[in-house]
Amino acid sequence: MLRVENLTAGYGEEIVLKDVSFSIENGERFVVLGESGCGKSTLMKAIVGLVPPFSGDIFFKESKIVHPLPEESDFYQKIGILYQSSALITSLTLEENVMLPITMHYPEFSLKTAKDIAGEKLAMVNLYKAKNKLPQELSGGMKKRGALARALVLDPDIIFFDEPQAGLDPVTARELDLLFIKLNEQFKTTYFIVTHELLSIRRSAQKVLMLADNKVLFSGTYEDALKSDIYKVKRFFNVDKYSKDV
Amino acid sequence: MKTVKIPSDIDFKNGDKIYLRLAEEISQNDEVTFDLSEVKLNSVTKAVLRKLCNNFPEKVSLPDDIEKEVNYIRDDESQFEEKESVPPQFFIRVGEYVYALYGKAIFFFVIMVDMIYYSFQFLFNKKFVLKHDTTRNAYYIGYKAIPIVFLLAFLIGFTIALQAAIQLAKMGGQTYIAMMSTMIMTKELGPLITAIIVAGRTGSSITAEIGTMVVMEEVDALKTMGIKPFKFLLVPKFWAFTLVMPVLTMIANIAGITGGLIVSTIYNIPVNAFITQMLDSLLMKDIFWGTVKSISFAWVILAVGSFKGLNVKGGADAVGIATTESVVVSIFMVVALDAIFSIILYT
Ligand SMILES: Nc1ncnc2c1ncn2[C@@H]1O[C@H](COP(=O)(O)OP(=O)(O)O)[C@@H](O)[C@H]1O
Numbered sequence: 377m378l379r380v381e382n383l384t385a386g387y388g389e390e391i392v393l394k395d396v397s398f399s400i401e402n403g404e405r406f407v408v409l410g411e412s413g414c415g416k417s418t419l420m421k422a423i424v425g426l427v428p429p430f431s432g433d434i435f436f437k438e439s440k441i442v443h444p445l446p447e448e449s450d451f452y453q454k455i456g457i458l459y460q461s462s463a464l465i466t467s468l469t470l471e472e473n474v475m476l477p478i479t480m481h482y483p484e485f486s487l488k489t490a491k492d493i494a495g496e497k498l499a500m501v502n503l504y505k506a507k508n509k510l511p512q513e514l515s516g517g518m519k520k521r522g523a524l525a526r527a528l529v530l531d532p533d534i535i536f537f538d539e540p541q542a543g544l545d546p547v548t549a550r551e552l553d554l555l556f557i558k559l560n561e562q563f564k565t566t567y568f569i570v571t572h573e574l575l576s577i578r579r580s581a582q583k584v585l586m587l588a589d590n591k592v593l594f595s596g597t598y599e600d601a602l603k604s605d606i607y608k609v610k611r612f613f614n615v616d617k618y619s620k621d622v
Numbered sequence: 623m624k625t626v627k628i629p630s631d632i633d634f635k636n637g638d639k640i641y642l643r644l645a646e647e648i649s650q651n652d653e654v655t656f657d658l659s660e661v662k663l664n665s666v667t668k669a670v671l672r673k674l675c676n677n678f679p680e681k682v683s684l685p686d687d688i689e690k691e692v693n694y695i696r697d698d699e700s701q702f703e704e705k706e707s708v709p710p711q712f713f714i715r716v717g718e719y720v721y722a723l724y725g726k727a728i729f730f731f732v733i734m735v736d737m738i739y740y741s742f743q744f745l746f747n748k749k750f751v752l753k754h755d756t757t758r759n760a761y762y763i764g765y766k767a768i769p770i771v772f773l774l775a776f777l778i779g780f781t782i783a784l785q786a787a788i789q790l791a792k793m794g795g796q797t798y799i800a801m802m803s804t805m806i807m808t809k810e811l812g813p814l815i816t817a818i819i820v821a822g823r824t825g826s827s828i829t830a831e832i833g834t835m836v837v838m839e840e841v842d843a844l845k846t847m848g849i850k851p852f853k854f855l856l857v858p859k860f861w862a863f864t865l866v867m868p869v870l871t872m873i874a875n876i877a878g879i880t881g882g883l884i885v886s887t888i889y890n891i892p893v894n895a896f897i898t899q900m901l902d903s904l905l906m907k908d909i910f911w912g913t914v915k916s917i918s919f920a921w922v923i924l925a926v927g928s929f930k931g932l933n934v935k936g937g938a939d940a941v942g943i944a945t946t947e948s949v950v951v952s953i954f955m956v957v958a959l960d961a962i963f964s965i966i967l968y969t
Pocket residue numbers: 387392410411412413414415416417418419
C-alpha cells in the first residue's frame with residue numbers, strides 16, 4: 377500500500393532522516409515511534425511532500441510518488457492527515473471545514489448532499505451536534521475528532537496521524553484511540569500513526585517503526601518490538617527499568 | 623600565609639562587594655588559605671568561590687568535598703558549543719545581504735505573478751475558492767474602512783487647503799482653492815492616503831491571518847487536502863482589493879475636496895463657484911491614473927502582506943514581527959511606487 381525506500385530528508389542542509397525504508401500493508405495500523413525530535417513528523421511530512429525528500433523512493437499503491445507534487449494530484453485526495461494542532465480552518469464552522477475537501481474538489485457537487493456527507497462523518501466522531509460551531513469554540517479532543525471527520529470525508533486510503541493524543545488527558549486520549557481503532561476496523565483504512573504515548577501504542581499498534589539517530593532502529597510487529605533485544609527499544613518500552621538514574 | 627575567611631552571609635545583595643573585598647585581600651598576599659568553617663554554600667557563595675578559584679588558580683584551592691559542590695560539569699558542551707565565528711569581511715557581508723535580498727525579491731516577484739495569474743485564471747475556473755469569500759473580504763477591506771478613510775482624507779484635505787489658502791490669500795488668489803484641492807486629491811493624496819490606511823489596516827491583518835494559519839499548520843492542511851493555499855487564500859482577497867480600492871480612493875477624493883470646500887466657505891467663496899471650478903479641474907486623465915495607481919497599490923499591499931505571512935517560521939512572536947514588517951514594507955513600497963508614477967506621469 378505504501379512503500380518507502382532509502383528515504384533521506386531534512387531541512388536546508390541538515391539531514392534529519394537517512395536511508396529510511398519500510399512498507400505498510402493495506403488496512404494496517406502502522407505506528408512510528410521514537411523520542412521527541414528524532415524525526416517522526418519529518419518522516420510523515422516527507423511522505424506527503426510538505427518537506428520534499430532529498431532522495432529515496434515512495435510508492436503509493438504501486439505507483440511512484442515524486443515530490444513536489446502539484447496540489448491537483450490525485451494523491452492528495454487519497455490521503456487524510458490529522459495534524460498535531462488539528463489545523464481546522466479558523467474562519468469556517470466545523471461543518472464547513474468537513475465539507476471543504478468536497479466543495480473545493482467538486483464545486484459542481486450538490487451542496488445539500490455535501491452537507492449530508494459532512495453530517496455523517498461528524499456523527500461518526502460524535503460531533504454532529506457541534507457542527508455549527510467554530511473551531512475555537514471546541515475543546516482539544518473535539519478539534520481532533522473534527523479534524524478526523526475532515527480527513528475521512530473523501531474516503532481516503534490512508535490516514536496520517538501526527539501525535540493525536542498530544543495535549544489530551546488520558547481519558548480523552550483513550551476514547552480517541554478507541555474511536556480510531558473502531559473506524560479502522562470498520563473501514564479498513566490504513567493508519568500511519570506518529571506517537572510516543574506508550575498507552576496509545578499498546579492499544580493501537582500492529583506494526584511499529586522505531587526511529588533513532590536519524591535511522592530506523594527497529595521495524596516489525598508490535599509483539600516483536602516488545603521482545604526486542606536492542607537496548608534503546610527495550611528502554612523505550614520500559615523506561616524506568618533501563619534508564620540510568622540522573 | 624594569610625587565612626581569608628569566607629563569610630556566611632553572602633547573598634545576591636552583597637555578593638559582588640564581598641567578591642571584590644576577597645579578591646583584593648587575596649591579591650595582596652602571596653599565599654592564601656580559605657577559612658570555610660562558617661560557609662553556607664548558596665548559589666552566590668558558590669559563584670564567588672568559583673570566580674576566586676578561576677582568577678587566582680595558583681594561590682587558592684578548595685578542599686575536595688567543597689570543590690565538588692562548587693564546580694559544576696557543563697553537560698555535553700560539544701552539543702552547545704558555539705561555532706567559532708570570525709566576523710565576516712565587509713564585502714562578504716554586503717554580498718550576503720544583497721544575495722538574501724535578491725532571494726526575497728525573487729520570491730516576492732513569484733508571489734506577485736502567481737497572485738495575478740491565479741486571480742485571472744479564477745475567472746474561468748472557480749475551483750479552490752470559497753463562494754462568498756470575495757464578498758466577505760470586500761466587506762472587511764472596503765465597507766469597514768469607509769469611515770476612517772473619509773475622516774482622514776477630510777482632515778488632511780482641510781488642513782492642506784487651509785495652509786494653501788493662507789498663502790494664496792496674500793496674493794489675492796483664494797479663489798483657486800477649489801482647483802488646488804481637486805488636483806492635489808485626485809492626482810496624489812486620494813490614492814496615497816487610501817493606500818496608507820489600507821496598508822495599516824488590512825495589510826497587517828492579512829499577514830497576521832496567513833501567518834497564524836502557517837503556524838497552526840492550516841496552510842499545510844490545505845495543501846495536503848489538495849487545495850492550492852495560494853488560490854484559496856489570495857484570490858478572494860485579490861478581487862476584493864481590486865474592486866474596493868478605487869471606490870475607497872474615490873471616497874477619499876470626495877472627502878478631501880469637501881475639506882477644501884469648507885475652507886473656501888471660510889474665505890467667503892460661494893459654493894457654486896467652488897463646484898464649477900472643481901468640475902473644470904476634474905480631469906478624466908487624473909481620475910483614470912488615480913484608479914490605476916490605487917489598484918497597483920492594492921496589489922502591492924496584498925502581495926507584501928501575504929509574502930510576509932507565508933514566510934512566518936516559528937510561533938506567535940514570529941507572527942507579530944512579520945505583521946510589523948508587513949506594514950513598514952508595504953507603506954514604503956506604496957510611497958516609492960507613487961514617486962515612480964509621479965515621475966512617469968508628470969515630468
Ligand atoms: N521546520 C524546520 N526547520 C528546521 N528544522 C526542523 C524543522 N522542523 C523540525 N526540525 C528539526 O528536525 C528534527 C526532527 O524534528 P521532528 O520531525 O519534528 O521530530 P519529532 O516529530 O520526532 O519530535 C529536530 O531536530 C528539529 O529540530
